[in-house]
Amino acid sequence: MRKKLVAGNWKMHGSLAENAALLAAIKPALAGIEAAVCVPFPYLAQAQAALAGSSIAWGAQNLSEQPKGAFTGEVSAAMLLDFGCKYVIVGHSERRSLYGERDEIVAKKYMAAQAAGLTPILCVGESLQERESGVTEAVVARQLDAVIQAAGVGSLGKAVVAYEPVWAIGTGKTATPEQAQAVHAFIRGKIAALDGAVADGLVIQYGGSVKAANAAELMAQPDIDGGLIGGASLVADEFIAICRAAAR
Numbered sequence: 001m002r003k004k005l006v007a008g009n010w011k012m013h014g015s016l017a018e019n020a021a022l023l024a025a026i027k028p029a030l031a032g033i034e035a036a037v038c039v040p041f042p043y044l045a046q047a048q049a050a051l052a053g054s055s056i057a058w059g060a061q062n063l064s065e066q067p068k069g070a071f072t073g074e075v076s077a078a079m080l081l082d083f084g085c086k087y088v089i090v091g092h093s094e095r096r097s098l099y100g101e102r103d104e105i106v107a108k109k110y111m112a113a114q115a116a117g118l119t120p121i122l123c124v125g126e127s128l129q130e131r132e133s134g135v136t137e138a139v140v141a142r143q144l145d146a147v148i149q150a151a152g153v154g155s156l157g158k159a160v161v162a163y164e165p166v167w168a169i170g171t172g173k174t175a176t177p178e179q180a181q182a183v184h185a186f187i188r189g190k191i192a193a194l195d196g197a198v199a200d201g202l203v204i205q206y207g208g209s210v211k212a213a214n215a216a217e218l219m220a221q222p223d224i225d226g227g228l229i230g231g232a233s234l235v236a237d238e239f240i241a242i243c244r245a246a247a248r
């Protein structure tokens with residue numbers, strides 16, 4: 001039986017004071033519930049200090065594909081491990097579209113994370129134009145194949161996949177539970193064709209305008225195993241309610 005996992009992606013939000021209040025609210029409320037927050041790099045130490053010993057893991061939103069060296073502004077997997085990170089998001093659509101991260105670099109980052117012992121949360125998903133052109137499955141398959149070809153299907157046994165339709169991110173426009181389930185089932189089926197056990201165990205999160213109000217319906221779908229939450233993860237009551245809905 002797969003365990004659901006909800007992870008907050010704080011994106012470029014927060015301050016020491018705001019984070020302290022948010023972490024202090026979610027920690028006791030989620031006692032015993034596995035969840036995670038992926039915070040901006042400068043706040044990793046704060047998340048580590050606040051959440052150590054709790055059921056909430058923490059992680060980052062990006063990493064370098066390089067292990068070390070003259071790469072100004074980059075952060076390595078080993079550095080994330082130094083701050084106790086468990087997870088790192090790779091291939092978020094904002095990184096793909098705003099920072100030109102192509103499938104090949106996403107696969108390298110995924111492998112760098114795993115080589116260091118971090119669990120990558122691999123984001124896949126189509127744009128509105130791609131959905132309207134009927135190529136959703138082809139896009140998601142291409143994004144998955146990049147990683148499968150580079151790292152092998154077995155690597156997904158130590159990863160989380162997040163399906164995030166780009167048109168639903170930060171727009172208030174959630175995919176319907178049926179739309180999301182259809183793509184989640186496609187992802188699991190594609191992986192099952194290569195390795196049934198990996199597909200059965202794979203946590204596939206949904207991301208895109210998840211809120212307390214729509215979480216239960218999404219989490220009730222058979223192939224939705226949690227969520228990757230942007231805006232609502234910054235609001236303690238919303239994040240707590242989403243995590244609780246997933247844990248039910």
Ligand SMILES: O=C[C@H](O)COP(=O)(O)O
Nearest residue numbers: 009169170208209230231
């Ligand atoms: O990583 C999270 C997603 O981009 C979803 O963001 P959102 O919940 O603000 O739509």
